[in-house]
Amino acid sequence: MPVKDAPKPIHHYLRQPQRLVKAIADPQLMEQLSDHEFRLKMRPLNFMDIYHFQPTVVLGVWSDSKGTVFLRSQDCEIRGIDYINDRFSLSLKGKLSPQEHDGKTYLQGQANLTVKVDLPPPLWVTPKPLLQVTGNSLLKGVLGRIKQRLLNQLLMDYYHWVDSQSELIEPQNSIKFGDPCTDS
Template structure:
C-alpha cells in the first residue's frame, strides 16, 4: 500500500489587474493619487485603520474563514508611497492574525500593489496591479485534507481579498475622486 505524503506547507498566491476608465476627469488623477490618507480610507472601506506614520497604516480586516475550520482576523501594516510621477506603491510591512495564535508563528504574508493613471486614446484610466502571497505551515489536523482542496481554498481566500480591493477601487475610489476634484475647483 502506497502512503500519500502529508501536506505540511502551503504556498498561496493571488494577482489582480486593475484597468478602470475614469470619466469626468477635471483635475489630474495623478494629483489625487498623492493624497495617501484619502486613498487609504477609501481602499480600506469599513475596515478599522490606524495611522502609524505619514506613509504607514494598520488595517484591521474583516474576519476570514479557511476551509470552514479556522476563523481569523488579519491585521496588516501597509506602507503607502506616492512618487512624483503619480504612481502609488503599496507594500505590507508586517501582519498579525487575531483568533489563531498558531498562524502568527507559522504563516507569512506579503502584499504588493501599485496604482497609476494612464491616458489612452484621449481617455483616462486608473490602472494597477496587486499581488498577495502567503505561506503556511499547516497544523496537523489539516494534513489529512488533500493538497488540491487546501490550495484551492487558500487561493480563493486570497483572490477574494483582492477582489474586495478592486471593488473599492471601481466604486468608492472613483466616486471619492470626483468629490475631491469638485473641492479642488472651488
C-alpha cells in the same frame, strides 16, 4: 478603469496616497500609523469551517510625482489563532497609476499577494489540492474586495475631492476691477 475628465487631473489626487487607503479601506478596520503607514484589518475569516481568524497587515503606501501609488506590506498578523500567526507570512506588492491613451485617462493597477502558512496538525491529513483550492479562494476573495472598493469608492472619492478643491478656489465674495468704490 476609465476616469472621466475633471478640472483637476487624477494624478494630483493620487499624490496623496492616504486618500487611496481611506477610499478602499473600511474606516472602522483601518488605523493610520504615520503619513505613509496604515494598519488594515480584514473582516474575520473562516477557513474550512474549522478556523476563525482576522488577518491584519501594516501597509506602506507612497506615490511618485506622476501620481503612481505604490503599496507594500510591512508587517502582518493573524489574530485569533496563535499557532497560525507564528507560522504565517504575507507579502503584498502593488501599484496603481494613471495612464493616457487617445486623450483619455485610465487607472491601471496590479497587485501581487503571497501568503505562506505552516498548517496546524489537524489539517495535515487534508488533501493538498483541497487546501490549495480553499486558500486560493480566500486570496481571490481578498483581492476581489480590494478591486471592488477601488472601482466603487476610489473614483467617487476623487470626484468629491475635485468638487471640494473647486469650492476652495472659487471666491465667495469678489469685487470686479473697475467697479466704483463707495466712501462709507
